[in-house]
Amino acid sequence: MTERILHHFPLDPASRQVRLALGEKRLPFTEQTVRYWEQPDAFLDLNASGVTPVMVEDGLVLCESRTILDHLEETCPEPPLLGRDPQERAEARRLVLWFDRKFDLEVAGFLLHEKMEKRLLGLGAPDLAALRQGRESLRHHLAYLEALLSARDWLAGRRLSLADFAAAAYLSVIDYLGDVPWDGYPTVKTWYMKLKSRPAFRPILADRWPGLAPAAHYDDLDF
Amino acid sequence: MTERILHHFPLDPASRQVRLALGEKRLPFTEQTVRYWEQPDAFLDLNASGVTPVMVEDGLVLCESRTILDHLEETCPEPPLLGRDPQERAEARRLVLWFDRKFDLEVAGFLLHEKMEKRLLGLGAPDLAALRQGRESLRHHLAYLEALLSARDWLAGRRLSLADFAAAAYLSVIDYLGDVPWDGYPTVKTWYMKLKSRPAFRPILADRWPGLAPAAHYDDLDF
Numbered sequence: 001m002t003e004r005i006l007h008h009f010p011l012d013p014a015s016r017q018v019r020l021a022l023g024e025k026r027l028p029f030t031e032q033t034v035r036y037w038e039q040p041d042a043f044l045d046l047n048a049s050g051v052t053p054v055m056v057e058d059g060l061v062l063c064e065s066r067t068i069l070d071h072l073e074e075t076c077p078e079p080p081l082l083g084r085d086p087q088e089r090a091e092a093r094r095l096v097l098w099f100d101r102k103f104d105l106e107v108a109g110f111l112l113h114e115k116m117e118k119r120l121l122g123l124g125a126p127d128l129a130a131l132r133q134g135r136e137s138l139r140h141h142l143a144y145l146e147a148l149l150s151a152r153d154w155l156a157g158r159r160l161s162l163a164d165f166a167a168a169a170y171l172s173v174i175d176y177l178g179d180v181p182w183d184g185y186p187t188v189k190t191w192y193m194k195l196k197s198r199p200a201f202r203p204i205l206a207d208r209w210p211g212l213a214p215a216a217h218y219d220d221l222d223f
Numbered sequence: 224m225t226e227r228i229l230h231h232f233p234l235d236p237a238s239r240q241v242r243l244a245l246g247e248k249r250l251p252f253t254e255q256t257v258r259y260w261e262q263p264d265a266f267l268d269l270n271a272s273g274v275t276p277v278m279v280e281d282g283l284v285l286c287e288s289r290t291i292l293d294h295l296e297e298t299c300p301e302p303p304l305l306g307r308d309p310q311e312r313a314e315a316r317r318l319v320l321w322f323d324r325k326f327d328l329e330v331a332g333f334l335l336h337e338k339m340e341k342r343l344l345g346l347g348a349p350d351l352a353a354l355r356q357g358r359e360s361l362r363h364h365l366a367y368l369e370a371l372l373s374a375r376d377w378l379a380g381r382r383l384s385l386a387d388f389a390a391a392a393y394l395s396v397i398d399y400l401g402d403v404p405w406d407g408y409p410t411v412k413t414w415y416m417k418l419k420s421r422p423a424f425r426p427i428l429a430d431r432w433p434g435l436a437p438a439a440h441y442d443d444l445d446f
Contacts, residue, residue: 047317048367049325060310066289067316071309086294087283093290094270102272144271 004029007043008053009036010207011116011176013108014065014100015053016169021069021162023200025076029055037120066100069162081162092156095163099170103141108170110134115177119212135179142185149187168195172204178215182223189223197221227252230266231276232259233430234339234399236331237288237323238276239392244292244385246423248299252278260343289323292385304385315379318386322393326364331393333357338400342435358402365408372410391418395427401438405446412446420444 006022006029008015022029034043036052046054047063055062055071062068073082083089111134114126145167148155156163171192174180182189195201205219217223229245229252231238245252257266259275269277270286278285278294285291296305306312334357337349368390371378379386394415397403405412418424428442440446 049317049321051320051324060313062313063317064320066320067313070293070316071313074312075309086298089297090283090285090290090294093293094286097274097287097289098272101274 002027003058005032005056006030006053007032007034007046007055009034011112011173011209011212012036012052013104013112013166013169013173014051016172016204017065017162017165018053018055018068019203020165020169020200021072021081023203024079024081024160024165024198025072027072027076035120037117066096081160081165083156083159083161088157088159088161092161092163095156096166099163099166103167103170106137107134107141107174111138111174111177111179115179116173116212135181138174138179139181139184142181142188145188145191146185149191155191164191164195168192168201176207176212176214176218178218193221193223225250226281228255228279229253229276230255230257230269230278232257234335234396234432234435235259235275236327236335236389236392236396237274239395239427240288240385240388241276241278241291242426243388243392243423244295244304246426247302247304247383247388247421248295250295250299258343260340289319304383304388306379306382306384311380311382311384315384315386318379319389322386322389326390326393329360330357330364330397334361334397334400334402338402339396339435358404361397361402362404362407365404365411368411368414369408372414378414387414387418391415391424399430399435399437399441401441416444416446 004022004027006015006018008018008031010033034040034052036043036050039050043052043054044050046056046061049063051064053065053068055068057071062071069081073080083092110130114130114134118124118126145155152158154160154164155167171180182192196205208214227245227250229238229241231242231254233256257263257275259266259273262273266275266277267273269279269284272286274287276288276291278291280294285294292304296303304315306315333353337353337357341347341349368378375381377383377387378390394403405415419428431437
């Protein structure tokens with residue numbers, strides 16, 4: 001049987017994308033928590049860039065979420081999480097990049113840095129102007145998701161895909177911190193409820209980190 | 224015959240990765256230059272994120288370099304540019320992410336922003352401290368490449384891959400601006416000479432942009 005060890009941080013959106021995909025494909029794995037902000041030598045030996053997650057599969061070292069997720073699609077294709085034809089795949093990939101680059105820069109770079117990383121790194125209180133900018137940007141992204149989901153069952157089309165996991169991974173960490181204004185975006189909220197109730201999501205909802213308590217509704221399936 | 228239109232900017236490293244892969248696979252395409260910093264409506268209609276490149280292939284819209292490159296590997300697999308087994312592919316993907324994220328942030332974010340984007344956007348003179356930081360960081364990355372290439376034929380191993388194109392796409396734009404200190408890194412220089420002499424590289428070496436003249440040695444194969 002294939003042995004998989006996932007080196008990850010529970011509140012890292014990239015790590016969550018991999019955990020959701022592993023869960024959806026029902027692939028068992030062992031977890032190793034990485035305090036990435038401390039850049040431990042044992043982790044840098046696995047991935048010189050220091051970025052989580054890393055999955056070691058029977059000795060094969062897979063660095064970072066896109067490498068792991070592409071590898072899983074190629075080696076464990078069922079259920080497919082990247083769409084079945086070129087058009088579905090192009091749309092899923094476009095949205096994955098949207099989150100990994102644009103959302104990461106414009107929203108996570110502010111909200112997660114100010115509210116989570118500064119706490120982990122002992123860098124003091126959040127900067128209020130940066131929080132405001134992250135929240136403002138988040139509303140633009142939620143409006144875009146609301147428009148997409150109003151015409152589709154899932155984010156990239158008719159089927160659940162890695163695009164949904166990319167979006168949910170980011171939003172779930174921001175929701176842990178209590179910063180997603182769900183009520184203004186009913187279609188996004190319904191989509192997130194559907195995702196939250198999937199078995200693959202359960203471990204995500206059980207995540208807790210000392211000193212960082214989740215919002216009261218975080219693990220509520222009917223929030 | 225498949226019709227491909229590549230919407231790109233000649234000095235954009237992400238666009239260059241796609242042009243190199245298309246050239247290596249000998250796939251003909253039409254070019255459309257995008258002045259991405261002006262965010263033209265016609266381009267935003269193709270890709271809402273505003274990021275170059277976008278390839279339209281017989282009407283199918285493929286947004287951004289990773290989407291296009293993954294699509295090309297799946298639909299035009301010869302020659303393969305992502306390695307032939309899971310280990311080669313994992314290493315090529317790790318290095319592609321290294322450049323798309325880490326190098327982009329630590330080097331291109333300074334050097335290309337200060338010397339190219341500020342010129343394109345009319346934002347004034349480069350900030351000297353930012354240039355210094357970008358050049359310092361570039362030397363660390365070149366030392367890492369020197370170490371990798373001292374033990375390998377190509378960046379990800381025994382075969383040319385998208386990892387080489389990712390590295391060469393970034394370095395070639397920085398070299399256009401005259402900022403790569405080749406002489407300190409002889410193995411990287413030899414590797415870059417090998418790449419420069421491939422037919423796929425010719426259009427890259429012919430790139431010119433008004434108001435931004437290339438370094439004197441830019442298109443010299445024996446620099």
